[in-house]
Amino acid sequence: MAIGFDYGTANCSVxxxxxxxxxxxxxxxTDQTVPSTISxxxxxxxxxxxxRHYQITPCTEIGENLLRLAIRNNEEEGWDVLPEDVCFGKEALAQYLADPKEVYYVKSPKSFLGAMGLSPMQLAFFEDLVCAMMANIKHRTELALGRDVSQTVIGRxxxxxxxxxxxxxxxxEGILRRAANRAGFRDVEFQFEPVAAGLEYEASLTQEQKVLVVDIGGGTTDCSMIAMGPQWVGRMDRQQTLLSHTGQLVGGNDLDIYIAFRQMMHPFGMGSTSITxxxxxxxxxxxxxxxxxxxxxxxxxxxxxxxTLQMLLRDAAEPEKMARLLKVHQDSLGYxxxxxxxxxxIALASAPSYGANLKVGDELLQLExxxxxxxxxxxxxxxxxTALVEEAVAQAGCQPDAIFMTGGSARSPILQQAVRQVLPHVPMTHGNYFGSVTAGLARWANILFR
Structure with missing residues (x-):
């Protein structure tokens, strides 16, 4: 059986x-999405x-070395690895927030997979991270469907x-493929995420259109100009319909980081000075x-x-602020x-203001x-x-008949207005912000593996 698998930077769904x-x-x-977190x-x-618990073995010598090292270190620490020790999604976040200093926590492993300069051991570890998450999703999918799932199309x-x-x-892509194979997917194919989202939108069309798909995901934003319509539905060869592609490493995580940096870091000393x-x-x-x-x-x-942080605290004109930054380091509070x-x-997508609460040790910081x-x-x-939108239109050499917004951050009225300013006379629509890519991947899997 085949599924579409959106292994997203922010969330996973099938x-x-x-x-x-x-x-x-x-x-x-009843949750159809799982936050892309592991602890x-x-x-x-x-x-x-x-x-121990999935009987999943490494597929490379470096992976075998990593496993031997992990087993030895856990034995030396007297740690017996139990199934419940590894958590995913909301459970992983809850475990981390309960004790940040004592929990190993990763949000969005997908963000690191293309990083250059990683050692072979680090790459093998990221593969294990992804494999654990995929094995968990595959297991839960099979429980829900009551049957084995061995074929998948993964979005990228x-x-x-x-x-x-x-x-x-x-x-x-190599890490994702090996991780999926090790997790038990026999046949693995990939499809661009904005193209997948476009396939879901195309299923609703009754006439031909040129559609600009703007997919603002957790780690990347991708724009694709695609010729769509009834004549293309179900066809495997879509090369003629892909008029342009643009993509950049900017997405929901970047929005979160910039919000934190510009609006939440001043109580931690940003903008303050030393006594000199x-x-x-x-x-x-x-x-x-x-x-x-x-x-x-x-x-x-x-x-x-x-x-360095201790020196900054010692010399700070406002030491109480730098003490908070030191606490962020000591307690791993970045996440x-x-x-x-x-x-x-999320709140400001539908409300004029938000009261943020940041817990730093015994102190609660409140920011409006x-x-x-x-x-x-x-x-x-x-x-x-917006530059990606402009570039996609320029590459295609034509104006779109419609803009299709998808991805969790595409819900933002601010981002929607920014895209409208680039193409003010083009109608904008959206489907399921979180589910369009997954749905399109399922449709493509049904075409490839039928």
Whole structure:
């Protein structure tokens, strides 16, 4: 049986075609989406968890070395790896928020898959992370459907996050393919996420249109100009219909980071100075919350940064603020700050203001943020998104008949208005912001594997 699998930066979801009807699959109770998060007592737990409880073995010598190292380290620590030690989605976030310092937590592993300069052992570990998440989704899908699932079409962005261009894309897709195969998917194919979203929109058309699909995902934004209509539905060869593609490493996570950076980091010392009047380096505040940048996170949370933070605290004109930043380092609070920034983004899609709450040790910081402040905060990523829209239209050499918005962050009225300003006379529509890509992937899986 075949499914469409949206292994997203923000959320994961799956769907299949049943009696010519697209059906999303409930994975946790009635929830059809699972946040792309994973937690464990330590990093080593994940590799051993796959081996102990899923009988999933490495497919490379480096992976085998990683597993042996994980087992040895866990034995030395006296840690028996149990099935419940590894959590996913909302359970993973709850475990992390309950004790950030003692929990290994990763949000959006997909963000790191295209990163250049990673060691072979690091790449093998990311493969294990993805494999654990995919194995969990596959298991829950099979429980929901009551049958084995061995074929899948996985969505991918036009360009993964990473500075290596085609090399980043090849690395990331390779990790996803190997992880899916190890998780038990025999046949694995890929489809661009904006194209998949377009396939779902196309199913509703009664006439031919040129449609600009704007997919603002968790890690990337992709724009595709696609010729759509009844004559193309169900056809495998769609090369003629793909008029242009643009994509960049800017998405919902970037919006969250910019909201946190520009509206939430001042109580932690950003913008303040030392007693001699020297401004504190902004990189410390950025790196603390740049959850999609491996190097930035290493630089802030590494042991080598602790003396620097202690020096900044000692010399600070407002030491209470820098003490909070030191607490962020000590308790690994970056993800908690970003989660509150995400809550702010979601709330301001339908409300004029939001009261943010940031817990730092025993202290509760309360900040009021309105839509005007939000618009200022996300100016940089918003400009990148509108540039992608302009580039997609220029590449296609024609104006679209419609704009189809999809992806969780596409719900933002601010981003919608920004896209409208680029194409003011083109009607804008949307489907299921979270489900259009998944539905399109299911339709493509049904075509490929029927």
């Amino acid at each position: 769907a299949h075609i049943d009696n010519n009807q697209m059906r999303e699959i409930a994975l946790y109770g 464990a007592p330590n990093a080593e737990t994940i590799s051993e968890y796959l081996y 962005p036009v360009n993964f996050q990473g500075r290596g261009g085609d090399k980043s894309n090849e690395q990331a 009047g020297k401004m504190h380096p902004t990189t410390q505040f950025w790196n603390a919350i740049a959850i999609n940048d491996v190097q930035a996170q290493r630089q802030f949370y590494g042991r080598d940064n602790l003396p 908690a700050i970003i989660k509150e920034a995400e809550n702010c983004k 943020i309105d839509t005007e402040q939000l618009a200022y905060a996300i100016t940089n990523p918003m400009q990148k998104i």
